[in-house]
Amino acid sequence: xxxxxxxxxxxxxxxxxxxxxxLQANLEIPAELPLIAQAGAQGIGLLRSExxxxxxxxxxxxxxxxxxxxxxxxxxxxxxxxxxxxxxGGEKDMEALGEGVPAPGGPNPALGLRGLxxxxxxxxxxxxxxxxxxxxxxxGPVRVMLPMVxxxxxxxxxxxxxxxxxxxxxxxxxxxxxxxxxxxxxIETPGAALAADAIALEADFFSIGTNDLAMYTLAxxxxxxxxxxxxxxxxxxxxxxxxFATEAAxxxxxxxxxxxxxxxNAKFVPLLMGLGLRSLSMNASSIPRVKQAVRGLTIDDCAxxxxxxxxxxxxxxIRELVEAFAAEKL
Ligand code: PEP
Ligand code: MG
Numbered sequence: 001x002x003x004x005x006x007x008x009x010x011x012x013x014x015x016x017x018x019x020x021x022x023l024q025a026n027l028e029i030p031a032e033l034p035l036i037a038q039a040g041a042q043g044i045g046l047l048r049s050e051x052x053x054x055x056x057x058x059x060x061x062x063x064x065x066x067x068x069x070x071x072x073x074x075x076x077x078x079x080x081x082x083x084x085x086x087x088x089g090g091e092k093d094m095e096a097l098g099e100g101v102p103a104p105g106g107p108n109p110a111l112g113l114r115g116l117x118x119x120x121x122x123x124x125x126x127x128x129x130x131x132x133x134x135x136x137x138x139x140g141p142v143r144v145m146l147p148m149v150x151x152x153x154x155x156x157x158x159x160x161x162x163x164x165x166x167x168x169x170x171x172x173x174x175x176x177x178x179x180x181x182x183x184x185x186x187i188e189t190p191g192a193a194l195a196a197d198a199i200a201l202e203a204d205f206f207s208i209g210t211n212d213l214a215m216y217t218l219a220x221x222x223x224x225x226x227x228x229x230x231x232x233x234x235x236x237x238x239x240x241x242x243x244f245a246t247e248a249a250x251x252x253x254x255x256x257x258x259x260x261x262x263x264x265n266a267k268f269v270p271l272l273m274g275l276g277l278r279s280l281s282m283n284a285s286s287i288p289r290v291k292q293a294v295r296g297l298t299i300d301d302c303a304x305x306x307x308x309x310x311x312x313x314x315x316x317x318i319r320e321l322v323e324a325f326a327a328e329k330l
Contacts, residue, residue, distance in 0.1 A: 009040030024281040035284040043079035045281020046259040065132035073140040087147035089114035115148025155202035188212035193241035196248035210260025266293040274306025
Protein backbone atom coordinates (compact mmCIF):
# COMPACT_ATOMS: atom_id res chain seq x y z
CA UNK A 1 0.00 0.00 0.00
CA UNK A 2 2.84 2.36 0.91
CA UNK A 3 4.71 1.58 -2.27
CA UNK A 4 1.53 2.10 -4.27
CA UNK A 5 0.99 5.50 -2.72
CA UNK A 6 4.54 6.64 -3.32
CA UNK A 7 4.26 5.60 -6.96
CA UNK A 8 0.97 7.47 -7.22
CA UNK A 9 2.68 10.60 -5.89
CA UNK A 10 4.74 10.87 -9.03
CA UNK A 11 1.91 10.21 -11.47
CA UNK A 12 -0.21 13.04 -12.88
CA UNK A 13 -3.88 13.46 -11.96
CA UNK A 14 -4.92 12.59 -15.49
CA UNK A 15 -8.19 11.06 -16.63
CA UNK A 16 -8.16 8.02 -18.89
CA UNK A 17 -9.10 10.34 -21.76
CA UNK A 18 -6.15 12.62 -21.14
CA UNK A 19 -7.58 15.54 -19.18
CA UNK A 20 -5.23 16.91 -16.51
CA UNK A 21 -6.45 18.01 -13.12
CA UNK A 22 -4.58 20.19 -10.68
CA LEU A 23 -4.71 18.81 -7.14
CA GLN A 24 -3.48 21.18 -4.47
CA ALA A 25 -3.41 21.13 -0.70
CA ASN A 26 -5.12 23.23 1.96
CA LEU A 27 -2.78 24.26 4.76
CA GLU A 28 -3.91 25.33 8.20
CA ILE A 29 -0.65 25.16 10.16
CA PRO A 30 2.96 24.97 8.90
CA ALA A 31 3.41 21.67 10.73
CA GLU A 32 1.39 20.08 7.92
CA LEU A 33 4.01 20.95 5.30
CA PRO A 34 5.72 17.52 5.26
CA LEU A 35 2.34 15.89 4.64
CA ILE A 36 1.89 18.07 1.59
CA ALA A 37 5.19 16.95 0.12
CA GLN A 38 4.34 13.32 0.82
CA ALA A 39 0.93 13.61 -0.78
CA GLY A 40 2.35 14.96 -4.03
CA ALA A 41 0.30 18.17 -4.02
CA GLN A 42 0.85 20.60 -6.88
CA GLY A 43 1.15 23.57 -4.56
CA ILE A 44 -1.09 25.05 -1.90
CA GLY A 45 -4.52 26.09 -3.08
CA LEU A 46 -5.58 27.51 0.27
CA LEU A 47 -3.21 28.73 2.94
CA ARG A 48 -5.43 29.74 5.86
CA SER A 49 -3.44 32.54 7.48
CA GLU A 50 -5.43 32.51 10.72
CA UNK A 51 -2.79 30.39 12.49
CA UNK A 52 -0.52 33.44 12.56
CA UNK A 53 -3.01 35.40 14.61
CA UNK A 54 -4.05 32.72 17.10
CA UNK A 55 -2.86 32.26 20.68
CA UNK A 56 -0.82 35.40 21.01
CA UNK A 57 -0.92 38.68 22.90
CA UNK A 58 -0.12 41.02 20.04
CA UNK A 59 -0.61 41.10 16.30
CA UNK A 60 2.12 39.59 14.13
CA UNK A 61 3.84 42.51 12.36
CA UNK A 62 4.83 42.63 8.71
CA UNK A 63 8.21 40.99 9.32
CA UNK A 64 6.81 38.15 11.41
CA UNK A 65 4.26 37.46 8.69
CA UNK A 66 6.92 37.73 5.98
CA UNK A 67 9.05 35.10 7.76
CA UNK A 68 6.11 32.73 8.08
CA UNK A 69 5.03 33.04 4.44
CA UNK A 70 8.60 32.88 3.21
CA UNK A 71 9.31 29.58 4.92
CA UNK A 72 6.15 28.09 3.44
CA UNK A 73 6.77 29.42 -0.07
CA UNK A 74 10.39 28.23 0.02
CA UNK A 75 9.36 24.82 1.34
CA UNK A 76 7.08 24.46 -1.68
CA UNK A 77 10.09 24.75 -3.98
CA UNK A 78 8.52 26.62 -6.86
CA UNK A 79 4.98 25.28 -6.59
CA UNK A 80 2.31 27.96 -6.29
CA UNK A 81 1.02 29.04 -2.89
CA UNK A 82 -2.35 30.75 -2.57
CA UNK A 83 -2.33 32.81 0.60
CA UNK A 84 -5.73 33.76 1.93
CA UNK A 85 -5.73 36.95 3.95
CA UNK A 86 -7.11 36.79 7.44
CA UNK A 87 -10.57 35.25 7.71
CA UNK A 88 -11.32 36.34 11.25
CA GLY A 89 -14.75 35.94 12.82
CA GLY A 90 -17.83 33.96 12.01
CA GLU A 91 -17.89 30.39 13.24
CA LYS A 92 -14.15 30.65 13.80
CA ASP A 93 -15.02 32.34 17.12
CA MET A 94 -12.01 34.57 17.48
CA GLU A 95 -10.76 36.66 20.34
CA ALA A 96 -10.29 40.37 19.80
CA LEU A 97 -7.36 41.31 17.58
CA GLY A 98 -6.17 44.03 19.89
CA GLU A 99 -6.81 47.68 20.44
CA GLY A 100 -8.62 49.56 17.76
CA VAL A 101 -9.65 46.42 15.88
CA PRO A 102 -13.38 45.86 16.00
CA ALA A 103 -14.20 42.48 17.56
CA PRO A 104 -16.10 40.14 15.30
CA GLY A 105 -19.28 39.09 17.04
CA GLY A 106 -22.59 40.85 17.19
CA PRO A 107 -26.00 39.22 17.17
CA ASN A 108 -25.00 36.77 14.43
CA PRO A 109 -21.24 36.49 13.94
CA ALA A 110 -21.52 34.54 10.71
CA LEU A 111 -23.44 37.43 9.19
CA GLY A 112 -21.38 40.16 10.78
CA LEU A 113 -17.93 41.62 10.59
CA ARG A 114 -16.08 38.66 9.19
CA GLY A 115 -13.24 38.05 6.73
CA LEU A 116 -12.64 40.82 4.22
CA UNK A 117 -15.30 42.99 5.88
CA UNK A 118 -13.22 43.22 9.02
CA UNK A 119 -10.04 43.88 7.06
CA UNK A 120 -11.63 46.73 5.13
CA UNK A 121 -12.87 48.20 8.39
CA UNK A 122 -9.32 48.10 9.73
CA UNK A 123 -7.22 48.51 6.56
CA UNK A 124 -3.91 48.61 8.49
CA UNK A 125 -4.34 44.87 9.04
CA UNK A 126 -4.83 44.27 5.35
CA UNK A 127 -1.94 46.58 4.42
CA UNK A 128 0.52 44.72 6.64
CA UNK A 129 -0.60 41.37 5.37
CA UNK A 130 -0.47 42.45 1.74
CA UNK A 131 3.00 43.91 2.30
CA UNK A 132 4.30 40.67 3.83
CA UNK A 133 2.85 38.61 0.99
CA UNK A 134 4.09 40.93 -1.74
CA UNK A 135 7.62 40.78 -0.36
CA UNK A 136 7.50 36.98 -0.49
CA UNK A 137 6.37 36.99 -4.11
CA UNK A 138 9.92 37.20 -5.51
CA UNK A 139 10.78 33.94 -3.74
CA GLY A 140 8.18 31.79 -5.44
CA PRO A 141 4.84 31.95 -7.19
CA VAL A 142 2.16 33.24 -4.85
CA ARG A 143 -1.46 34.22 -5.26
CA VAL A 144 -3.50 36.32 -2.86
CA MET A 145 -7.05 35.44 -1.93
CA LEU A 146 -9.83 37.42 -0.25
CA PRO A 147 -12.31 35.63 2.06
CA MET A 148 -16.03 36.37 2.55
CA VAL A 149 -16.61 38.58 -0.43
CA UNK A 150 -20.18 39.55 -1.31
CA UNK A 151 -19.96 42.56 -3.62
CA UNK A 152 -17.61 43.57 -6.45
CA UNK A 153 -16.80 46.87 -4.68
CA UNK A 154 -15.16 45.02 -1.79
CA UNK A 155 -12.76 43.45 -4.26
CA UNK A 156 -12.11 46.77 -5.98
CA UNK A 157 -11.43 48.40 -2.63
CA UNK A 158 -9.04 45.61 -1.63
CA UNK A 159 -7.26 45.93 -4.98
CA UNK A 160 -6.76 49.66 -4.46
CA UNK A 161 -5.09 48.91 -1.15
CA UNK A 162 -3.06 46.10 -2.74
CA UNK A 163 -1.68 48.40 -5.44
CA UNK A 164 -1.04 51.21 -3.01
CA UNK A 165 0.94 48.86 -0.74
CA UNK A 166 2.96 47.62 -3.72
CA UNK A 167 3.83 51.21 -4.68
CA UNK A 168 4.88 52.00 -1.13
CA UNK A 169 7.08 48.90 -0.95
CA UNK A 170 8.78 49.80 -4.22
CA UNK A 171 9.45 53.29 -2.94
CA UNK A 172 10.93 51.70 0.15
CA UNK A 173 13.34 49.80 -2.12
CA UNK A 174 11.81 46.33 -1.83
CA UNK A 175 12.01 44.11 -4.89
CA UNK A 176 8.62 42.96 -6.09
CA UNK A 177 7.79 40.99 -9.20
CA UNK A 178 7.11 43.32 -12.13
CA UNK A 179 3.60 41.94 -12.41
CA UNK A 180 1.87 41.72 -9.05
CA UNK A 181 0.63 38.28 -7.94
CA UNK A 182 -2.97 37.50 -8.92
CA UNK A 183 -5.61 38.78 -6.49
CA UNK A 184 -8.56 36.41 -6.32
CA UNK A 185 -11.60 35.76 -4.22
CA UNK A 186 -13.30 33.00 -2.33
CA ILE A 187 -16.78 32.32 -3.65
CA GLU A 188 -18.35 31.20 -0.40
CA THR A 189 -21.57 33.16 -0.04
CA PRO A 190 -24.67 32.69 -2.18
CA GLY A 191 -24.48 36.40 -3.05
CA ALA A 192 -20.97 36.06 -4.43
CA ALA A 193 -21.89 32.91 -6.34
CA LEU A 194 -24.96 34.49 -7.94
CA ALA A 195 -23.03 37.66 -8.78
CA ALA A 196 -19.99 35.68 -9.91
CA ASP A 197 -20.07 37.29 -13.35
CA ALA A 198 -19.94 40.76 -11.79
CA ILE A 199 -17.30 39.81 -9.24
CA ALA A 200 -15.22 38.17 -11.96
CA LEU A 201 -14.68 41.62 -13.49
CA GLU A 202 -12.72 42.61 -10.37
CA ALA A 203 -10.99 39.33 -9.54
CA ASP A 204 -8.10 37.39 -11.08
CA PHE A 205 -9.32 33.98 -9.94
CA PHE A 206 -12.08 32.23 -8.02
CA SER A 207 -11.81 29.58 -5.38
CA ILE A 208 -15.19 28.15 -4.43
CA GLY A 209 -15.46 27.49 -0.70
CA THR A 210 -18.17 24.89 -0.43
CA ASN A 211 -18.01 24.77 3.38
CA ASP A 212 -19.36 28.25 3.88
CA LEU A 213 -21.31 28.22 0.64
CA ALA A 214 -23.40 25.29 1.92
CA MET A 215 -23.77 26.88 5.34
CA TYR A 216 -25.01 30.22 4.02
CA THR A 217 -27.14 28.72 1.27
CA LEU A 218 -28.94 26.28 3.52
CA ALA A 219 -28.96 28.53 6.60
CA UNK A 220 -27.32 25.73 8.57
CA UNK A 221 -24.46 26.63 10.89
CA UNK A 222 -21.42 24.45 10.25
CA UNK A 223 -21.00 23.93 13.99
CA UNK A 224 -24.65 23.43 15.02
CA UNK A 225 -25.28 19.75 15.71
CA UNK A 226 -29.06 20.16 16.01
CA UNK A 227 -29.35 20.91 12.31
CA UNK A 228 -26.33 18.97 11.07
CA UNK A 229 -28.60 16.61 9.14
CA UNK A 230 -29.62 19.54 6.91
CA UNK A 231 -26.03 20.48 6.05
CA UNK A 232 -25.54 18.97 2.61
CA UNK A 233 -23.21 20.10 -0.13
CA UNK A 234 -25.18 17.91 -2.55
CA UNK A 235 -28.29 20.04 -2.02
CA UNK A 236 -29.32 21.21 -5.51
CA UNK A 237 -29.17 24.84 -4.38
CA UNK A 238 -25.50 24.48 -3.45
CA UNK A 239 -24.70 22.64 -6.66
CA UNK A 240 -26.46 25.24 -8.79
CA UNK A 241 -24.38 27.96 -7.16
CA UNK A 242 -21.18 26.01 -7.78
CA UNK A 243 -22.24 25.52 -11.37
CA PHE A 244 -23.16 29.16 -11.90
CA ALA A 245 -19.90 30.47 -10.44
CA THR A 246 -17.82 27.91 -12.35
CA GLU A 247 -19.47 28.72 -15.66
CA ALA A 248 -19.07 32.46 -15.09
CA ALA A 249 -15.34 31.93 -14.57
CA UNK A 250 -14.92 29.56 -17.51
CA UNK A 251 -16.74 31.96 -19.84
CA UNK A 252 -14.21 34.63 -18.92
CA UNK A 253 -11.29 32.19 -19.08
CA UNK A 254 -10.53 32.95 -15.47
CA UNK A 255 -8.96 30.29 -13.24
CA UNK A 256 -11.50 28.63 -10.93
CA UNK A 257 -11.04 25.96 -8.31
CA UNK A 258 -12.83 24.43 -5.34
CA UNK A 259 -11.18 24.51 -1.92
CA UNK A 260 -14.03 23.41 0.37
CA UNK A 261 -14.27 19.93 1.89
CA UNK A 262 -16.27 18.79 -1.11
CA UNK A 263 -13.10 18.82 -3.22
CA UNK A 264 -11.43 16.24 -0.96
CA ASN A 265 -14.25 13.71 -1.16
CA ALA A 266 -13.43 11.28 -3.96
CA LYS A 267 -17.12 10.50 -4.43
CA PHE A 268 -17.95 14.13 -5.12
CA VAL A 269 -15.00 14.79 -7.42
CA PRO A 270 -16.55 13.28 -10.59
CA LEU A 271 -19.50 15.65 -10.18
CA LEU A 272 -17.20 18.65 -9.77
CA MET A 273 -15.26 17.56 -12.85
CA GLY A 274 -18.51 17.16 -14.75
CA LEU A 275 -19.40 20.74 -13.83
CA GLY A 276 -16.19 21.85 -15.54
CA LEU A 277 -13.78 22.13 -12.61
CA ARG A 278 -10.16 21.12 -13.24
CA SER A 279 -8.49 22.44 -10.10
CA LEU A 280 -9.19 21.21 -6.58
CA SER A 281 -7.60 22.00 -3.25
CA MET A 282 -8.06 19.71 -0.26
CA ASN A 283 -6.54 18.32 2.92
CA ALA A 284 -3.23 16.79 1.93
CA SER A 285 -4.34 13.41 3.24
CA SER A 286 -7.15 13.27 0.64
CA ILE A 287 -4.93 13.84 -2.39
CA PRO A 288 -3.85 10.22 -3.07
CA ARG A 289 -7.42 8.93 -2.91
CA VAL A 290 -8.71 11.72 -5.16
CA LYS A 291 -5.86 11.28 -7.61
CA GLN A 292 -6.53 7.58 -7.83
CA ALA A 293 -10.19 8.32 -8.55
CA VAL A 294 -9.36 10.89 -11.25
CA ARG A 295 -7.01 8.43 -12.97
CA GLY A 296 -9.86 5.98 -13.46
CA LEU A 297 -12.40 8.41 -14.89
CA THR A 298 -13.29 9.89 -18.25
CA ILE A 299 -14.51 13.47 -18.61
CA ASP A 300 -17.46 12.21 -20.66
CA ASP A 301 -18.65 10.02 -17.80
CA CYS A 302 -18.27 12.91 -15.38
CA ALA A 303 -20.17 15.27 -17.67
CA UNK A 304 -22.98 12.74 -18.04
CA UNK A 305 -23.18 12.34 -14.26
CA UNK A 306 -23.31 16.13 -13.80
CA UNK A 307 -26.08 16.49 -16.38
CA UNK A 308 -28.19 13.87 -14.63
CA UNK A 309 -27.52 15.32 -11.20
CA UNK A 310 -28.36 18.86 -12.25
CA UNK A 311 -31.78 17.70 -13.51
CA UNK A 312 -32.68 16.49 -10.03
CA UNK A 313 -34.36 18.49 -7.33
CA UNK A 314 -34.22 15.98 -4.48
CA UNK A 315 -30.94 15.89 -2.52
CA UNK A 316 -31.59 12.24 -1.66
CA UNK A 317 -31.87 11.33 -5.33
CA ILE A 318 -28.69 13.27 -6.07
CA ARG A 319 -26.89 11.35 -3.35
CA GLU A 320 -28.07 8.08 -4.89
CA LEU A 321 -26.77 9.09 -8.32
CA VAL A 322 -23.41 10.13 -6.87
CA GLU A 323 -23.14 6.93 -4.82
CA ALA A 324 -24.11 4.72 -7.76
CA PHE A 325 -21.50 6.40 -9.97
CA ALA A 326 -18.84 5.97 -7.29
CA ALA A 327 -19.76 2.30 -6.80
CA GLU A 328 -19.45 1.66 -10.51
CA LYS A 329 -16.47 3.83 -11.46
CA LEU A 330 -14.27 4.46 -8.42
C1 PEP B 1 -14.86 27.25 2.81
O1 PEP B 1 -15.60 28.04 3.39
O2 PEP B 1 -15.28 26.36 2.05
C2 PEP B 1 -13.41 27.33 2.99
C3 PEP B 1 -12.58 26.60 2.26
O3 PEP B 1 -12.91 28.18 3.93
P1 PEP B 1 -12.94 27.87 5.50
O4 PEP B 1 -13.29 26.42 5.66
O5 PEP B 1 -11.60 28.24 5.99
O6 PEP B 1 -14.02 28.80 5.97
MG1 MG C 1 -14.87 29.78 4.35
